[in-house]
Every structure is written in structure tokens, then in C-alpha cells.
Amino acid sequence: MTNQESHEVVIIGGGPAGLTAGLYCKRAALDAVLYEKGLIGGQIAISKEVENYPGLQGIKGFDLAEKMVRQAESFGLPVIQKEVAGVAVGGEYHTVALAGGETVRAVALILAAGGSVRKLGIPGEAEYLGSGVSYCATCDGFFFRDKTVVVVGGGDTAVEEALYLSKLTRKVYLVHRRNSLRASRILQERLMSEPAIEVIWNTIITEIRGNGSTVEGVVFENTETGEKGESPTDGVFIFVGYSPNNRLVPPEIRKNGQGFVITDDKCETSVPGIFAAGDLRQKFANQIVVAAADGCIAALAAAHYVELRKGMREGP
Ligand code: NAP
Numbered sequence: 001m002t003n004q005e006s007h008e009v010v011i012i013g014g015g016p017a018g019l020t021a022g023l024y025c026k027r028a029a030l031d032a033v034l035y036e037k038g039l040i041g042g043q044i045a046i047s048k049e050v051e052n053y054p055g056l057q058g059i060k061g062f063d064l065a066e067k068m069v070r071q072a073e074s075f076g077l078p079v080i081q082k083e084v085a086g087v088a089v090g091g092e093y094h095t096v097a098l099a100g101g102e103t104v105r106a107v108a109l110i111l112a113a114g115g116s117v118r119k120l121g122i123p124g125e126a127e128y129l130g131s132g133v134s135y136c137a138t139c140d141g142f143f144f145r146d147k148t149v150v151v152v153g154g155g156d157t158a159v160e161e162a163l164y165l166s167k168l169t170r171k172v173y174l175v176h177r178r179n180s181l182r183a184s185r186i187l188q189e190r191l192m193s194e195p196a197i198e199v200i201w202n203t204i205i206t207e208i209r210g211n212g213s214t215v216e217g218v219v220f221e222n223t224e225t226g227e228k229g230e231s232p233t234d235g236v237f238i239f240v241g242y243s244p245n246n247r248l249v250p251p252e253i254r255k256n257g258q259g260f261v262i263t264d265d266k267c268e269t270s271v272p273g274i275f276a277a278g279d280l281r282q283k284f285a286n287q288i289v290v291a292a293a294d295g296c297i298a299a300l301a302a303a304h305y306v307e308l309r310k311g312m313r314e315g316p
Contacts, residue, residue, distance in 0.1 A: 004104070004105055005102075006093065006104065006105040006107075007031050007104060007105070008025075008031040008106070008108065009021075009025050009030050009031070009033075009107065009108045009110060009299070009306065010032070010035070010104060010108075010109050010110070011025070011033070011035070012035055012084050012096070012110070012111050012113055012248060013034075013035075013112035013113040013114055013245075013278065013280075014034055014039075014040040014079060015041060015042025015044065015112060015114050015278055015279075015291060016041075016044060016065075016278065016288050016291040017112035017114070017277035017278025017279070017280075017292065017298075018036070018110065018278070019034070019040075019041075019069060019071075019077075020068070020072075020293075020294075020299070021034075021112060021275075021277055021299040022034045022072040022079070022299075023071055023072040023075055023077065023299075024296050024300060024303075025077070025299045025302065025303065026072070026077045028299065028300070028303040030299075030302070030306060032077060033080060033104075034072070034077055034079050034080065035081075035083075035084050035096070035098070036080070036081055036082075037081070037084065039065075041061070041062065041064070042065070042114050044061040044062075044065050045065040049061065049143075050139065050288065052139070052288075052289070053288050053289055064288075082100075083098065084097070084098060084248055085099045086248065087111075087248050087249070087274075088250065089250050089271050089274070090105075092107070092309070092313075093105035094106050094107075094108075094109045094273060096109070107306050108274070108275065108302040108305050108306055109273065110267075110276075110302055111248065111249060111269075111274065111275065111277070112277045112280065112291075112295065113246070113247075113248060113280050114245050114279040114280055115242055115244045115245055115260075115279035115280060115286070116242070116245060117135040117238070118240045118241040118242065119238070120152065120240060122205060123206075124207055124208030124209055124215075125238070127208075127210075128215045131210070131213060132214050132215025132234065132235045133215060133235070133236050134238075135237070135238055137151075137237055138287070140235075141164060141165050141168050141169070142168065144165065144168060144234055144235045145168050146169065147170060147234035147235065148170055148171045148172075148173070148232070148233050148234050149169050149172055149233060149234060149237055150172075150173045150231075150233045150235070150237070151172055151173070151175065151239065152176075152236065152238045153174075153176065153238065153241075154177070154181040154183060155182045155239065155240075155241065156182075156184055156187055157239040158174065159174070159181065159183040159191050162191065162197055162237075163187070163197070165237065166194050169196070171198070172197045172198070173198050173200055173231075174191070174198070174199045175200045175204070175205055175218075176199065176200070176202075176203070177202065177203065177223055178202065178223075179202050200220075202222055202223045203220050203221065203222055203223065204221055205236070206219050206220065206221050206228075207219035208236050209230070215233065215234065215236060216232060217230055217233055218230070218231055218233055242286070243258075244258070244259045244261070244280045246259045246280060249276075249280070250274075253271050253274060253276075254269065254270040255282075258282075260281060260283075261276040261280050261281050262281075263276050263281050263282070266298075267294055267298035267301060272305070273302075273305050275298035275301060275302055276294075277295045277297070277298040278291035278294050279291060
């Protein structure tokens with residue numbers, strides 16, 4: 001016998017995916033808890049404004065996060081601010097190790113630790129985040145209507161987002177560190193036929209400058225000639241890759257080449273009873289509404305899994 005704390009469902013990650021999963025778990029009368037190590041709400045809590053979450057027009061990211069937490073808690077979800085140190089796959093129970101040494105057991109686990117955009121790590125990048133620096137054109141492009149923006153990166157994301165921004169802004173400068181793009185040919189063709197976009201080859205941005213409250217320009221350097229200069233801009237959109245927060249994903253779980261967790265249409269991973277939801281999961285679009293939908297699916301599937309396990313334990 002063990003007196004180790006056990007739950008029917010443990011959710012790791014307090015962003016839209018995890019909080020929606022918690023809401024649905026509690027509404028399904030499951031014994032569920034959620035652990036979050038940092039800011040409750042995840043990436044949305046630091047978004048200036050969210051304009052594409054249906055039904056909530058123009059809400060601050062922080063306010064949307066708070067609404068999601070309150071709603072989940074109102075159905076009895078314990079939202080615990082504690083770091084998870086590791087996850088071990090088990091038979092009847094999976095084990096979650098918490099920082100500090102404590103462990104809890106879970107019949108089903110929902111991994112919703114999200115992902116992180118890669119940063120350039122240059123001066124001004126953190127200072128002007130949300131005030132001219134952005135990692136999401138769909139979220140922030142609207143604030144740059146008829147303005148001039150710089151897009152950094154040469155992959156599919158940078159090109160797609162540059163094309164999106166070219167419909168809203170006056171001019172887009174796509175700054176890439178090499179002389180050829182990584183993006184797919186079809187996207188490159190679209191890019192080259194868009195007159196509002198100019199590609200600046202062999203160039204890196206070394207600093208983002210502003211007046212203390214908004215971005216006013218970038219300092220650049222040519223990677224071939226070493227030539228340096230400064231150029232005015234209203235915004236800097238950075239798309240130099242996105243990494244899943246997969247540190248806690250046990251090795252038994254299948255991931256794709258970029259480290260995103262592969263699931264079926266129930267958000268179940270290759271390990272029965274372990275589900276993945278939100279930006280950690282391999283899928284087409286990383287949006288708040290998609291993360292929330294994933295959380296719902298994972299919770300309903302976890303509820304089904306818990307019932308099956310209970311039936312197996314209790315027998316006919
Ligand atoms: P990515 O393919 O890894 O491209 C990142 C880009 O950023 C590269 O061009 C890279 O330059 C550049 N970069 C990286 N670090 C940099 C730095 N410190 N300074 C300046 N530039 C830097 O990332 P992604 O575009 O986000 O795409 C991720 C994955 O999603 C890819 O597999 C992509 O195909 C896929 N995706 C697909 C679609 C689609 O099919 N429609 C849309 C979006 C994403 P280098 O080229 O020199 O390395």
C-alpha cells in the first residue's frame with residue numbers, strides 16, 4: 001500500500017490548452033489537478049491584445065488568461081503553481097515528480113507545456129516586446145496598418161508572415177542572414193511576386209532601437225561585407241524558429257523531427273493514457289482557439305480512458 005497522492009488526471013501546463021482541459025475534466029466530474037511552473041495563462045498572458053478569439057473581441061491577453069483560470073477554478077480545478085521535474089510512464093498509474101522531491105500518480109496525464117518562440121537575443125528585443133517587437137503577425141499585424149515593418153527569418157513561417165503583413169502594412173523588409181531562403185519554393189515565388197516586400201539578403205539585425213516606448217529603427221550588419229547601418233521601422237517581427245517545451249515528455253512518446261509530440265485525433269500520444277494538447281503537439285496551426293480545442297479533446301479522451309481503466313479494475 002502507498003499513501004502517495006493519486007489523481008485521475010494530472011495536467012501539466014496552465015496555458016489555454018491546459019486550462020481548457022482542466023475545465024472539461026472537472027465538468028466530467030474527474031479528480032483532476034493542474035500544475036504550472038510560471039505565469040498562469042502561458043504565452044497569452046504576455047500578449048498585448050487578442051483579437052482573434054471568437055466572442056471576445058479585443059481582449060488583453062492577460063485578461064483572457066485570467067478569465068480562463070477563473071472559469072476552470074469555478075468548476076473546482078486546483079491550479080497549483082509548482083514546477084514539474086519529470087514524468088515517468090507507468091502501467092496503472094503514470095508518475096509525476098515535482099520539484100522538491102514529492103511525487104504524484106495519475107491514471108491519465110495531459111501534457112500541455114506549450115512551446116517557445118526562438119529569440120534573437122539582441123538589445124531592444126525584450127525591451128520593446130509588445131511595443132513594436134512581435135513574434136506573431138496574426139496577433140499583432142493589425143497594429144501596423146500602413147506602417148513599415150521588418151521581418152526577420154528565411155523559413156516558411158517568416159515568409160508566410162511577411163506575406164500576411166504585406167496585405168496590412170505599407171512596406172515589409174524581409175531580412176535574412178543568408179543569400180537563399182529556407183522556405184518552400186511556392187512560398188518563395190509568392191514572396192518574390194509581392195511588390196510590397198523587399199528582401200534584404202545576407203543581413204542580420206544586431207539591435208532594435210526606440211524612444212523608450214515604441215520601436216523606431218533597427219541596427220543591421222551585412223554578413224558578407226561587415227557593413228553596418230541603421231534603418232527606420234515601426235515594427236520588428238521575428239520568426240527564427242519555434243521550439244516545443246518538450247523537456248518533460250518521456251522518451252517512450254513519439255515526437256517528430258522538430259520535437260513536437262505526435263498524437264492521434266484524440267490527442268493521445270503513443271503511450272496509452274498520456275495526452276498532449278496545445279503548442280506542444282504536432283499540428284497545422286498554433287492559435288489560442290486551437291490550443292483550447294485540443295484541451296477539450298484531450299480531457300474528453302482522458303475521461304474515457306479513466307472510465308475504461310476503472311472498468312478493468314472493478315471487473316464485470
Ligand atoms: P525554420 O524553418 O527553422 O526557419 C528559421 C529561419 O530563421 C531560417 O531561415 C534561419 O536561417 C533563420 N534563423 C534562425 N536563427 C536565426 C538567427 N539567430 N538570426 C537570424 N536568422 C535566424 O523555422 P520556421 O520557419 O518557424 O518553420 C518551422 C517548421 O515549420 C519548418 O519545418 C517549416 O517547414 C514548418 N512550417 C511550414 C509551413 C507551411 O508548410 N505552410 C508554415 C510554417 C512553418 P537559416 O536558413 O540561415 O538557418
